[in-house]
Amino acid sequence: MTGHEMLVDRYAIHGVLGRGGMAEVREGWDTRLNRPVAIKLLHPTLSADPGIRHRFEDEARSAARLCHQNIVTVYDFGEHQGAPFIVLERLPGQTLADIIAGGPMPVSHVRSMLDDVLAGLGVAHAAGVLHRDIKPGNILVSAPGDSMKVADFGIAKTAGAAHTMTGQIVGTMSYMSPERVAGAPASVGDDLYAVGLMGYEALVGRRAFPQDNPAALAHAIMxxxxxxxxxxxxxxxxxxxxxxxxxxxxxxxxxxxSAEHMRAALAGDQRALRGDAVSAGSRPGTKVLEGHPIPSAPYRPQPPRQRVRTYGIAAGVLGVLAVSAFALAMEPASSTPAPQPVSTSTPVVPTPSVAPPPSPVVEQPAPVQPPPGGPAGRGHGKGDNKRG
Known part of the structure; x- marks a missing residue:
């Protein structure tokens, strides 16, 4: 689609905001409500693939269920000339990745960013939606007050989305937990682990795991x-x-x-910092496993003999590496070096009550099968993701 073509006689399509492996995001105008929008269009060559269409439709349904000031709003969903599309709010700001590229962020800004992201994820998790690809490129800056919004639920998992293949890896490896890299099912804890990595990156100006080689990256995470x-x-x-x-x-x-637990700790709640359970409003109480904040001790690398145990799940790492080459071709262009995406996961059925994170000891994962369309990209200006 080029020029100023009309989409379903309502949306005027203008320039390209970003491209990714599955879709491109175009600048648009809603002629009925007279407002700017962002329009995400599935690539025509992928529209005939039922699995990819289902994933794209799941993105629309997952995000449309969520209404919160820290989540990008879905306005509409439909099909034009056989190609499905999603209409999103148009944000004028940058992505968190753009900001971090300028250097370490002030401490107060990092705290505010984490609070915004956790507020949005808390709503998503309460609705039974796991994001599964939290990273700086999927966090958008909105103009009013520079608050943050979570974008790109393209690989989100809901109770009704069961078409993801067993053993498939979805997401960006640099922000995956050790359990996810090993092939364990997605969980609320994985989204929160990625939030922590974003906070670390925002403070130091570089990724917590900066390795570019997929093998080295996987081993470093695990x-x-x-x-x-x-x-x-x-x-x-x-x-x-x-x-x-x-x-x-x-x-x-x-x-x-839970997001509520982490957010309370961020606000200085001593009970949350100690690991005590935190009230989640009207939601059922969440069981919080015993644990203490990691002490600020000098960094000591793991001795080789302790790493031997981790290599017992090397099959999961090898599966990730098998998909890495495929994912490299699907990562959209970026103004800054972006982590290499790969695919992951077994189906997950989130429940209204958030479960504790999985044990780090996992079973042997099923063989990895790369997704037909590859993972989602970055924000409006950086890939598939919604971006203003």
């Missing part, structure tokens, strides 16, 4: 923990440092079990 925040940035207050260190702990039992 075998090591990033240096404590206090060791890499001394001006960070103890509460924020403890929250981020705990969120990205290699031991899943030490992490947060």
């Amino acid at each position: 075998d090591s923990t990033p240096a404590p925040v206090a060791a890499v940035r001394s001006d960070v207050d103890p509460v924020l440092a403890a929250v981020i260190d705990r969120a990205i702990a290699r031991n899943a039992l030490q992490r947060f079990a």
